[in-house]
């Protein structure tokens with residue numbers, strides 16, 4: 448029951464990656480999110496003003512739909528966006544991986560950011576089920592439901608930079624998708640995230656700075672959010688870079704040459720190409736940086752700007768771990 452699904456960039460800046468998911472034959476484009484654990488969808492139960500532009504799941508058209516009476520969900524993400532609604536189970540298929548009895552969370556309310564993100568029909572959470580928001584009983588993620596039917600209890604992310612589709616694979620590690628060896632690192636699941644301790648950083652050709660960085664691998668976050676020491680060291684090497692409070696982060700002249708950012712994972716040095724760190728135009732001739740401060744978050748977030756530079760293994764075995772390899 449292994450499967451592979453395309454992950455297509457939603458826009459020219461790789462703000463998010465969307466994957467086709469079939470719920471009892473109804474196909475929606477979902478944002479696979481290793482930073483949360485709810486599978487929720489835009490639905491016919493939303494107010495019509497919030498439905499516009501999205502593909503909607505209609506449970507009344509599903510023969511396998513089973514409502515979970517009295518069950519509810521309500522999620523708020525770190526960026527303040529959120530959604531809530533009711534719950535049922537259905538057959539969910541991702542690439543070749545099909546599971547029955549999967550909890551599908553029907554949105555009856557979504558925040559404005561989701562309404563306006565019309566390419567996105569919902570999220571498929573791939574963090575640990577311990578942070579699923581369904582009450583009175585937390586539900587399993589798609590990966591947890593599928594795990595026992597996979598060749599091995601893993602999924603991998605091979606996200607691409609700019610305009611190219613990548614893939615999420617379930618159950619196998621495709622050795623044609625990476626070069627060299629895989630470096631594995633222990634994961635602390637206490638907060639429900641794929642959380643690990645990074646070993647340090649380097650900017651451009653500069654020397655590597657050893658420092659423990661508490662970070663999560665989060666496909667649902669676009670950028671890299673790291674400690675101020677890293678951010679300061681990075682933008683010191685970018686002429687014309689500065690913190691622009693009106694933009695809410697560091698910007699620099701779009702013509703700037705950006706140095707690579709190396710992030711240590713154990714003894715492995717993961718290199719993020721400088722071009723990946725020119726995230727998008729900000730205002731005028733300034734561009735917004737793909738590396739920003741993690742202050743106020745409580746941990747660092749290695750989001751899509753980082754993850755798309757690597758082949759990443761999310762190993763859900765009894766001792767969960769993360770694997771990284773160059774590609």
Ligand SMILES: O=C(Cc1ccccc1)Nn1cnc2ccccc21
Pocket residue numbers: 480482483524525526527528570665667668669744748
């Ligand atoms: O919310 C965030 C990023 C973030 C910003 C500030 C503090 C903490 C985290 N990521 N994210 C992860 N999954 C998401 C799903 C929707 C929206 C954003 C999502």
